Amino acid sequence: DPFEPTIRAGKVFARGAQDNKGQCFYTITALKALLELSESLNFNLKLFIEGEEESGSVGTMEVLEQKQEELQSDYLLVVDLGIPGPGIPAITLGIRGILTMEIEVRTADGDMHSGGMGGVAYNPIRALSHALAKCFDEEGRVAIPHFYDDVQELSAQEKKAFDLTMDEEKMQREFGLRAFCPDPGYTIGESVSIRPTLEINGISGGYTGKGFKTVLPAVATAKVSCRLVPHQNPEKIFENFKKHLETHLPNGIELTITKEHGSYAFRAKENSLIAKQAAKAYEEVMEKPCKTILSGGSIPITVELAKASGAEAVMMGFGLDTDNIHAPNEHFGLDRFEQGFLTMGRILGQFNAL
């Protein structure tokens, strides 16, 4: 049973051990301690546990709408993220939005033989490769018209507030990465946080098994996603992407492109009380200056939760890149459980003492 936790070498191994049961657990444990140790609670506390984030949050969205009044809050603490490395405290003030799309390019009713039709029947893989290649300019920027229109540069204040440095060598080593492709004019840390992306997450067409078949396929498909930054509208990006593909496919070729999911980016204020309190707690527990970072990932429910509650938000957590989340051998360190418990306890204590 992969959900049965086992402790090995100071780590809890189980599916969800970090994302997000482990993080929920230290949060609840800190709350329990607060309630046991405090004579009275000097602030209103609302606990929201989201159990279907990985499968679309359909029920949560309904609840957010129904319970909007009860959810009204001053501050929102989302405990679903990580720290840049062991012992390095950091609060997260931004996540990217996302747009996911499926593309099908069809050039015939059925597959053909590349001897009898090769050189005359338009090959859908060729058409799709060409259209996808046209999504980037020669320098590597996304070439979809208006893609960057709504993107705003960081203000001087934000530039000072956010730590967007990245350990490139570590990234390279960790994944055996052969080549970086940062957004021209931006650092790697900026490219992965304050810049939007377009990635091809999957492609398929024709014969892909062992050996060779001289098939001339009728269909090719791709899965494409964009990570979005504040002010970018997933719906607008989708429409422009669709138009761009249509422009770069030969006449007559059938294009089916469907929007799978779209959500806005989220950026929290760097000088809110909750951000300050969280940073202070992190620093006290880990005895190091707390960084302020932006995450490249997307947690669509955060955007919705901030909207529904009307609260100033901050994101935090004790995850590490190496925790294997969503994968076999997902784990969470007991040391980070302790740090999480102490940090969370301190944040709650600070609010109680206000």
Add this chain to the structure above:
Amino acid sequence: DPFEPTIRAGKVFARGAQDNKGQCFYTITALKALLELSESLNFNLKLFIEGEEESGSVGTMEVLEQKQEELQSDYLLVVDLGIPGPGIPAITLGIRGILTMEIEVRTADGDMHSGGMGGVAYNPIRALSHALAKCFDEEGRVAIPHFYDDVQELSAQEKKAFDLTMDEEKMQREFGLRAFCPDPGYTIGESVSIRPTLEINGISGGYTGKGFKTVLPAVATAKVSCRLVPHQNPEKIFENFKKHLETHLPNGIELTITKEHGSYAFRAKENSLIAKQAAKAYEEVMEKPCKTILSGGSIPITVELAKASGAEAVMMGFGLDTDNIHAPNEHFGLDRFEQGFLTMGRILGQFNAL
């Protein structure tokens, strides 16, 4: 048992019913008739049955080398092809060569998450799409340097001799074809016979199942083939293709490209005795002028057989595009069995009467 023949609606259904057992069968039957009806055979006859054409002809190649002396002949009749449509006689004087290749583009040791690495880790599908798109120029010609260097235009005599017209509407209807892409400056019939091609037969990378995974893949692969015309050297084309891909992939990205198979095109003389005799026999049996055509497909063993025997060759047969060769429900019409038997009988009779 798909190999068990059944007769339905005037057709034999079984794997290999047309390609190439049916065609072998009428050939052997005609030979049997010749031997039974002729008092003496006035020419030397050598029968070569190739049983492993679809799996590389490894044993045949050995035999060709060992038995070169016994194989020496004046004329070679290869019975493995088709006619342009029911009741339309045609001899085939050319087939295209082929080069098949497998490409792997690797950018990292393992898959990554498109949130954490999107926009900075080079995406192999993007790199591969770009490199494949660069294999064609804006007009649709193959853009690999020197690709067309050895291609010769048809001589005035060949132009007159070959019927390269194609029923485009029929092709379009048969496959529900959305778009043609003939070689610029050439007709569809020319593009599929006297011009070389480059086709992407398969592509694969990342997540291709149902729904969406925001994976940033480490590897993308493609299967690519070229159909070659006379004088094009598969080895040279392979080297140029490889160099071209390397040129159009970002630095550091790992490219593995392997040649799967390569063979030369074959073109027979249009005025050989065997070509004339075959055309005459076709015309007598089908009561229509016999066309002289070139096939877009490849039968590598024909090239080797012609070389080993030193013979003037002609290719013939009674296959139709609609016979479903290599596929379920492969079939061969009894009417074409009869036409094949009569045509082959006549060719043998004509040679016997010389």
